Amino acid sequence: MSNTFGKFFRVTTFGESHGKAMGCVVDGCPAGLALDPLDFGADMARRRPGQGKFSSPRKEMDEVEILSGVFEGVALGTPIALLVHNHDQKPQDYAALKDIFRPGHADFTHQAKYGIRDHRGGGRASGRETVARVAAGVIAKKILTQLDVSVSTHVYPPLDEEMLQHIVNEKDSLGSSVKCEIIGLKAGIGQPVFGKLSADLMGAIASIGGVRGVEISQGIKAATMRGSHHNPIDKGVLGGISDGEIITLQAHFKPPSSIGIGGRHDAIIAPRAAVVVEAMAALVVVDHIFASFSDTMDGVVRSYK
Numbered sequence: 001m002s003n004t005f006g007k008f009f010r011v012t013t014f015g016e017s018h019g020k021a022m023g024c025v026v027d028g029c030p031a032g033l034a035l036d037p038l039d040f041g042a043d044m045a046r047r048r049p050g051q052g053k054f055s056s057p058r059k060e061m062d063e064v065e066i067l068s069g070v071f072e073g074v075a076l077g078t079p080i081a082l083l084v085h086n087h088d089q090k091p092q093d094y095a096a097l098k099d100i101f102r103p104g105h106a107d108f109t110h111q112a113k114y115g116i117r118d119h120r121g122g123g124r125a126s127g128r129e130t131v132a133r134v135a136a137g138v139i140a141k142k143i144l145t146q147l148d149v150s151v152s153t154h155v156y157p158p159l160d161e162e163m164l165q166h167i168v169n170e171k172d173s174l175g176s177s178v179k180c181e182i183i184g185l186k187a188g189i190g191q192p193v194f195g196k197l198s199a200d201l202m203g204a205i206a207s208i209g210g211v212r213g214v215e216i217s218q219g220i221k222a223a224t225m226r227g228s229h230h231n232p233i234d235k236g237v238l239g240g241i242s243d244g245e246i247i248t249l250q251a252h253f254k255p256p257s258s259i260g261i262g263g264r265h266d267a268i269i270a271p272r273a274a275v276v277v278e279a280m281a282a283l284v285v286v287d288h289i290f291a292s293f294s295d296t297m298d299g300v301v302r303s304y305k
Contacts, residue, residue: 011025017128031077033074034075035080067082098119105257155176175269180277190288214251217234253270
């Protein structure tokens with residue numbers, strides 16, 4: 001169950017970092033959505049390793065293969081299976097770590113939970129797991145585009161490139177942040193109490209590996225503000241339901257834990273993770289939009305007719 005996300009627009013991901021492939025099954029995509037393997041190219045490229053001096057040198061094409069659910073370029077309304085092959089596998093890089101629990105990684109906790117673990121780059125605890133999220137997010141964003149809703153991100157590391165290079169030369173790493181904006185979502189999307197749009201957005205983004213904090217609207221700054229100042233600028237989601245304004249979130253990433261050890265790793269997470277943040281936000285919003293069809297009798301009647 002922990003590998004499946006969503007209620008009405010559901011995504012199940014699978015695969016390990018150095019296994020044969022990564023992938024996902026998207027269930028709940030409406031029939032009639034145009035979908036082509038080329039649609040995935042731009043977002044997959046943004047997440048792909050080996051493109052910058054501070055990212056993992058692992059070389060992967062990350063081309064998405066559509067296995068099911070699409071016929072003649074159109075979604076059938078049946079489960080859509082997406083596959084991304086792992087080509088540049090080097091499990092031997094992790095041989096020396098087979099019997100070592102790396103600090104800051106999920107090696108120990110996976111072993112404690114299951115009694116077995118994939119030591120090759122962390123298995124499903126690896127950042128490579130997010131390739132399937134990005135693929136699913138492409139479908140979600142295509143749906144949102146037809147509803148005039150967009151999701152975008154901006155990366156803001158705390159240091160300039162020269163300082164970051166100095167940290168890398170010392171075989172160290174750095175924390176970073178991503179700002180995400182959801183624009184065009186109409187008022188009334190989300191559920192009160194335990195189904196809040198804000199809570200689901202923050203939870204989905206917090207599920208990305210390396211995230212150590214998620215803020216919405218003014219975030220923790222709100223704790224130091226007066227109500228007279230905060231109330232006019234607290235926009236996006238009120239009472240767990242969208243108010244028609246731009247929804248702003250911030251995701252804060254820890255420094256990558258892989259420092260001074262073998263294998264191939266990123267020195268900073270946010271540049272490649274920004275598109276993953278977009279994907280998770282898009283998946284949540286689509287799921288909540290689909291859930292809203294049964295919020296009122298008028299909605300039920302319109303959807304049925």
